[in-house]
Amino acid sequence: MTDTILKVKNVSHWFDSNRVLHNVNLDIKRGQVVALVGPSxxxxxxxxxxIVGTHPPLRGEITMRDRGEARLVTSPGRDRGIVYQRYSLFPHLTARENVAFGLMLDETGIPFRLFCRKAWKKLRKNHLEQAAEMLEKMKLGASLNKYPPEMSGGMCQRVAIAQALIMKPAALLLDEPFGALDEATREELQRILLTLYAENQTAREEGRDPPHTVVIVTHEINEAIFVSDRVVGLSQYWDWREAGETSCPGATIVYDKKAPVFSPDDERDFLSFRDQKDEILHAVFDPEFCQSYREYVALARTGSARKISNRSKR
Ligand SMILES: Nc1ncnc2c1ncn2[C@@H]1O[C@H](COP(=O)(O)OP(=O)(O)OP(=O)(O)O)[C@@H](O)[C@H]1O
Ligand SMILES: [Mg+2]
Known part of the structure; x- marks a missing residue:
C-alpha cells in the first residue's frame, strides 16, 4: 500500500549551456500528495x-510502476494526467462533453462510432454519466451543460481537473493549477484537492489502494503545506562547490519533509504551520543558504524526510 508509483532517478536536464536540473532523485508513493516548490x-x-513524458530528461530515468508493472517513461501515457495553469478546454463542448472526451478517444475509434451506432450510443451515455459524476464531485453538478465561455476561471479549472481524473491516472500532475485564480476561488480548489486526499484515507481504512497520487507544483508555500502531505523543494541554492563543481550544475532537491494533513472542512490556519513555511523559505528560496552536498546525497539515497542541519553560508 506504500509502494513507489513514480521513481525519478538521477535526472539531469539542460538547454544548451543552461544547466537546469542536476541529479534529481525522487520516489513518490501511491496515495501521496506531493507539493513541489522552488524559486522561479x-x-x-x-x-x-x-514526468509527463513530453520532454524526457537528457540524463537519468523516470519509471512509473502501476499494478506491479514498471515502465520507463519515454512519452506521454494515460497513467499520467496533467493540468496546467491555463486550462485547455474545447469551447464548443459542454463541461460534461469536455470531461467525457478523453474516455471517448480512449475507448472508441472512428469506425466504431460510424458503424456500430447502437453500441456507440450506449457507450456514449455511459461516458456522459461518468463525466456527470466526476463533475458532481468537483461541485459542478449544476453546470454540466455550460460551455467554457459561460464559466468562470475557477469552474473551468475544475472541469480540467475532472477531465484528468476521469482517466484514472496513476499519477495526477498539476503545474501551478491555481496560479491564475483569485484567493477565494483558489481556496475552493485547494479544498477539492483535500477531498481527494480524504478519499485516499477512506480507501486505506477500508483496505483498498488509495486512488489518488498527486504532484502539485506551486509557488505559494502556504498552499503547498495546506494541500499536500509532503513538500519537496527543488533549488539551485545548494553547495555545489562541495561537490567539486565550478558553477551551478542545476537545481536539485534540497528539502523533503512531511506536511500536516488537513481535511476538506478544516479551517485554513496558515499560522499553525508558520515554522515549516519559514524553514522552506530558508532551505529552498534563500540564495544565501546552501544545503550541504553530503546531506543532499544522503537525502537522495534514502529519499526520506529529514531535519535541516549543517547550515552553510556562502
Ligand atoms: N523549451 C525550452 N528551451 C530553452 N530553455 C528552456 C525551455 N524550457 C525551460 N527553459 C529554461 O529552463 C529553466 C527552467 O524553466 P522552468 O520553466 O522549468 O522553471 P520553473 O521552475 O517551472 O519556473 P516558474 O516557477 O517560473 O514556472 C529556465 O531557465 C527556462 O528559461
Ligand atoms: Mg513552471
Missing part, C-alpha cells in the same frame, strides 16, 4: 514535463 525558473515545470 529552477526547473519545476521542466521536471514535470519529464
Amino acid at each position: 525558473g529552477c526547473g519545476k515545470s521542466t521536471l514535470l514535463r519529464a
Whole structure:
C-alpha cells in the first residue's frame, strides 16, 4: 500500500549551456500528495514535463510502476494526467462533453462510432454519466451543460481537473493549477484537492489502494503545506562547490519533509504551520543558504524526510 508509483532517478536536464536540473532523485508513493516548490525558473515545470513524458530528461530515468508493472517513461501515457495553469478546454463542448472526451478517444475509434451506432450510443451515455459524476464531485453538478465561455476561471479549472481524473491516472500532475485564480476561488480548489486526499484515507481504512497520487507544483508555500502531505523543494541554492563543481550544475532537491494533513472542512490556519513555511523559505528560496552536498546525497539515497542541519553560508 506504500509502494513507489513514480521513481525519478538521477535526472539531469539542460538547454544548451543552461544547466537546469542536476541529479534529481525522487520516489513518490501511491496515495501521496506531493507539493513541489522552488524559486522561479529552477526547473519545476521542466521536471514535470519529464514526468509527463513530453520532454524526457537528457540524463537519468523516470519509471512509473502501476499494478506491479514498471515502465520507463519515454512519452506521454494515460497513467499520467496533467493540468496546467491555463486550462485547455474545447469551447464548443459542454463541461460534461469536455470531461467525457478523453474516455471517448480512449475507448472508441472512428469506425466504431460510424458503424456500430447502437453500441456507440450506449457507450456514449455511459461516458456522459461518468463525466456527470466526476463533475458532481468537483461541485459542478449544476453546470454540466455550460460551455467554457459561460464559466468562470475557477469552474473551468475544475472541469480540467475532472477531465484528468476521469482517466484514472496513476499519477495526477498539476503545474501551478491555481496560479491564475483569485484567493477565494483558489481556496475552493485547494479544498477539492483535500477531498481527494480524504478519499485516499477512506480507501486505506477500508483496505483498498488509495486512488489518488498527486504532484502539485506551486509557488505559494502556504498552499503547498495546506494541500499536500509532503513538500519537496527543488533549488539551485545548494553547495555545489562541495561537490567539486565550478558553477551551478542545476537545481536539485534540497528539502523533503512531511506536511500536516488537513481535511476538506478544516479551517485554513496558515499560522499553525508558520515554522515549516519559514524553514522552506530558508532551505529552498534563500540564495544565501546552501544545503550541504553530503546531506543532499544522503537525502537522495534514502529519499526520506529529514531535519535541516549543517547550515552553510556562502
Ligand atoms: N523549451 C525550452 N528551451 C530553452 N530553455 C528552456 C525551455 N524550457 C525551460 N527553459 C529554461 O529552463 C529553466 C527552467 O524553466 P522552468 O520553466 O522549468 O522553471 P520553473 O521552475 O517551472 O519556473 P516558474 O516557477 O517560473 O514556472 C529556465 O531557465 C527556462 O528559461
Ligand atoms: Mg513552471
